[in-house]
Amino acid sequence: MIVSCDTPGLLPISQALNAMRAAISAVQEQELCSLMQARGRILAEDVISQVNVPPSDNSAMDGYAMVAADLQDTDSLKLIGAAYAGIPFAGSVSKGQCVRIMTGAIIPAGADAVVMQENTSELASPSKTSTADEHQHKIIQFTQRPKLGNSVRKAGEDITQGAVVLNKGTRLLPSHLSLLASVGIANVSVVRKLNVGLIATGDELVSPGEALKAGQIYESNRYALHAMLQEFGANIIDFGIVEDKLDSLQRTFADADRQCDMVLSCGGVSVGDADYVKEVLQTLGSVNFWKVAIKPGKPFAFGKLSQAWFCGLPGNPVSSYVTFEQLVKPVLETLSGQTRRPALLLNATADCDIRKAPGRADYQRGIYRLDSNGELFVSPNGKQGSGVMSSIAHANCYIVLPQDTGSIEQGSTVQIQPFTSLAY
Numbered sequence: 001m002i003v004s005c006d007t008p009g010l011l012p013i014s015q016a017l018n019a020m021r022a023a024i025s026a027v028q029e030q031e032l033c034s035l036m037q038a039r040g041r042i043l044a045e046d047v048i049s050q051v052n053v054p055p056s057d058n059s060a061m062d063g064y065a066m067v068a069a070d071l072q073d074t075d076s077l078k079l080i081g082a083a084y085a086g087i088p089f090a091g092s093v094s095k096g097q098c099v100r101i102m103t104g105a106i107i108p109a110g111a112d113a114v115v116m117q118e119n120t121s122e123l124a125s126p127s128k129t130s131t132a133d134e135h136q137h138k139i140i141q142f143t144q145r146p147k148l149g150n151s152v153r154k155a156g157e158d159i160t161q162g163a164v165v166l167n168k169g170t171r172l173l174p175s176h177l178s179l180l181a182s183v184g185i186a187n188v189s190v191v192r193k194l195n196v197g198l199i200a201t202g203d204e205l206v207s208p209g210e211a212l213k214a215g216q217i218y219e220s221n222r223y224a225l226h227a228m229l230q231e232f233g234a235n236i237i238d239f240g241i242v243e244d245k246l247d248s249l250q251r252t253f254a255d256a257d258r259q260c261d262m263v264l265s266c267g268g269v270s271v272g273d274a275d276y277v278k279e280v281l282q283t284l285g286s287v288n289f290w291k292v293a294i295k296p297g298k299p300f301a302f303g304k305l306s307q308a309w310f311c312g313l314p315g316n317p318v319s320s321y322v323t324f325e326q327l328v329k330p331v332l333e334t335l336s337g338q339t340r341r342p343a344l345l346l347n348a349t350a351d352c353d354i355r356k357a358p359g360r361a362d363y364q365r366g367i368y369r370l371d372s373n374g375e376l377f378v379s380p381n382g383k384q385g386s387g388v389m390s391s392i393a394h395a396n397c398y399i400v401l402p403q404d405t406g407s408i409e410q411g412s413t414v415q416i417q418p419f420t421s422l423a424y
């Protein structure tokens with residue numbers, strides 16, 4: 001089921017992703033969620049519209065409704081009433097007549113076109129004693145000869161009754177919520193939230209806010225991972241920092257295994273330091289320690305504990321960030337039943353030479369800019385070491401350089417992945 005990485009060489013990213021996706025099947029439990037709470041949730045079923053949107057032919061403009069053919073012979077019509085959004089005109093329009101109509105009002109029976117009021121003028125203006133009178137006994141002159149259907153929004157032109165509005169597996173965005181509301185849906189069936197455990201390992205790690213002793217550093221990876229999981233829409237179970245001791249690690253991983261669909265740890269996956277983590281994980285289940293052809297983020301672990309899936313991210317801060325986005329997030333998407341979306345990659349011109357060794361796909365942190373001709377240029381942002389978090393915090397894209405390529409010359413075309421394209 002799970003590809004072993006004892007084979008020599010590095011596992012290409014696509015193979016690592018395929019192996020993880022093939023091993024995992026989506027969570028099946030669903031729950032009903034009100035639209036106001038549904039942003040970012042994954043649809044558990046196709047949504048079919050029970051109605052036409054709009055429900056009736058209606059006006060796209062404030063103006064006058066008439067029979068379009070009437071205005072081929074004359075330029076003026078008699079006003080017989082008014083139609084408002086929500087208050088239809090009760091009668092019907094015959095030859096020589098028109099009805100005052102507001103945007104969104106149902107097209108009166110008999111009428112088949114609307115002329116916006118800017119293309120009209122009143123010829124006769126009798127005394128205005130009541131609302132009814134205001135829209136009667138006037139003659140309206142038209143400066144436009146409308147075509148049949150002019151400024152008429154047809155029933156069902158947005159969505160027809162019986163049509164699939166959104167497919168199962170859709171991650172609900174704000175536009176989707178409006179679309180669902182427009183067909184009258186108040187609650188949707190969504191996949192239940194994933195329970196994701198988060199564990200940082202390392203004796204040197206101290207929480208921000210505390211004083212550092214010699215040899216200690218602030219634990220920072222969990223803050224980015226926690227935030228990315230929040231954006232993903234997971235229920236996060238945070239196990240904090242766990243010391244590098246066999247019994248502490250054993251207890252924490254076993255606890256996480258019981259509570260979670262997926263357990264994420266960071267640190268302790270490279271060859272030298274991983275001993276305890278490796279031992280614990282392999283007693284709990286079946287976990288493979290891989291060397292993936294990605295830079296940063298080469299050491300990566302994937303497998304299953306007794307019931308929860310497990311991803312072990314490297315401890316270096318940029319490595320844990322990049323492996324979350326490029327390796328873990330796609331797996332969480334599969335686990336939550338989300339339909340796969342291809343990553344947005346754009347071509348850009350290298351603004352300078354870019355150093356790279358063949359062997360791993362690089363996700364260099366870059367800054368892209370559009371020049372005055374609309375051409376996209378990119379350059380790496382500062383030092384590219386896997387501990388240099390400022391390189392990513394001040395960048396706006398990854399420069400994605402394929403596994404087998406070497407250094408890139410200024411002026412060459414490279415691919416970039418804008419950070420905004422990773423938004424959920």
Ligand SMILES: Nc1nc2c(c(=O)[nH]1)N[C@H]1C(S)=C(S)[C@@H](COP(=O)(O)OP(=O)(O)OC[C@H]3O[C@@H](n4cnc5c(N)ncnc54)[C@H](O)[C@@H]3O)O[C@H]1N2
Nearest residue numbers: 200202219220221222267268269270273298314315316319
């Ligand atoms: N002999 C080898 N050594 C290393 C290899 C290798 O292939 N052979 N790979 C290197 C690469 S590449 C990486 S990436 C790191 C990954 O190491 P670990 O996952 O075991 O991580 P640690 O050793 O625990 O930590 C690495 C580094 O990151 C700091 N760290 C860890 N956790 C956190 C955290 N939560 N917040 C902030 N900083 C953290 C830790 O202090 C270390 O400096 O291994 C290389 N070694």
Ligand code: MOO
Nearest residue numbers: 296297298319386
């Ligand atoms: O995988 Mo490491 O991230 O190159 O430092």
